Amino acid sequence: MHLRPMRAAALGVLCLCLIPVACTQAPPLPSAGPPSSAPTGIIRVPAKADETVNSPAPEPIHSPGQPLKVARTNLSGISFEGVAFDSRTHRLAVVDQPSDPGSRFPDAKAAAASRSGLAAFNAGFFTPEGSPLGKLVSAGTPAGSWNRSSLGSGLFQEDSSGVMSLTRRKGEATAGRRELLQAGPLLVENGGVVSGLDGAKPAVRMLIAWDGGSRWWIGRSSSCTLAELGAALRGGSPASWPVRIALNLDGGRSTDLWISSAVPGGPASFRPPWNRPVRNFLVLLPR
Template identity: 40%
Template sequence: MQTMILSPGARGLASAATRVLLIVLTLGGCSSQSPRPASPSPDQPIATPELPQPAPYFADGGTGESPLPFFPFEPPSRNPLPTSVQRVTSEGIELTFVLFDARDHRLSVADKEDGPPTEWPTAEAAARSHGALAAINASFFTEEGRPLGLVIEDGRHIGRWNSQSALTSGVVAVEKGPRILRRQHWRSFSPTSHLVQAGPFLVENDTAVDGLENQRPSARSFIVWNGRSGWAFGHTGKATLAGLALALAAQPLSQLNITTALNLDGGRSSDLWVSPLLQGGPLSTRKGWNKPVRNYLLLHRRSES
């Protein structure tokens, strides 16, 4: 075997190359970057973790209808909607609203167990009796004074569930917070403390409902919701249901987008009262021709018992 003898110049080049190689290896070992993973083979793909997606708050229920939007969680940094009376004109209809935020206010139902002529004759009397900041007449009732649909007051069920009338097609339900939903989406096992059936819907998904009555202008009471924590009681002196729906869908309030609006009992029953403690109060829409009603929706501060 012959031994290869390198010249001095070749030995110098080999030594320099060795030093460069050592430097490269050293720097590569000190790199702060993690080695890139090898591409997965078709037979062994790398699993990608899936993030849980929020489920819709209401199931379709087999009706073929889309659930009403509901976004119960708002960023805590967002300032609550100021509680106040707002008067606006929309589509030629004068509207009065009582705006409030469900994060610092709550709703309850006050029902007259012995019928409309008993107990509180006005919205003001009902509110003062319960220490509320505002009150508005709520559900429809029969000629005999019984609720047309189901009413729940402090967990106590009054009347019967009505699945037929357009005047009971919606539900204002108070659980952890208030919400408006179609009657087919409410479940009897829900932990509901207060509830009234009313209707028809005036606005759904920011859009005026089609096919509403458009011939008989009358005083109207209603409740609106932005799908989150923004709410308002509402009253107008004279409007058809179709005209009122268009006026609300035109988004007349700068502080509240009306996603959903539900009609309450109206005509001679329409009665809204606001305490002088609220900005824009006191207010009473009651007229001499108003009649006693069966129940009211009441507005309280959450700090109240």
């Protein structure tokens, strides 16, 4: 007679056990701290999208062949005249006059003849007394002293193995340099215009440009400011290939360019009557 109440109680307990539980998830467990072997107190910030971590050195540029030729063009209203060449077949040598400007070579043509060169161009700046305004090395012989102004911000150089380059001046060592010429300012660097170029003083300019591989151009521009020259080189090239770096040489009254008829498209020369004798030249030679 007392079995029915007990069965009801048991059924009640069973029903309570079968009531579904609400589907709420438990909060996640706090993450474990760094392993005991890791240093503490160090916050590691991930690199930004435009940053690289342990990035390798940029790959060297392998230029296609550049035929030797006189290259003339017009960029942004500025005319250019010079020689395009390949550093695998031709090179530039610094030809200096240890005495006064003009004491050995009255002009670029005479400087080229002294080395049986194909062309010659006035090169670095010099003081009123005739000393180099910057460091130079000619056939392994150094001269001048380092110029820390913008007129010495760039270097043309050739190492002992014959590899030529244009670089920003980052040190003051000449060891292992067969040729070196300090000048400036840099006009283009890594394909972009260098900031702070003067935009107020137009003049005929001498310059040297490089694609970062083996293609080179050296010559003159028509009268322009440094800022105009940099902008023109960013938007185009005097030799149909992108300019990676370009360096301003001594221009104005020093401008002197001579190219022989042995260069396809030559001869050519530019030395107005108002020019003054200069201290040094860059002479184009076959390898």
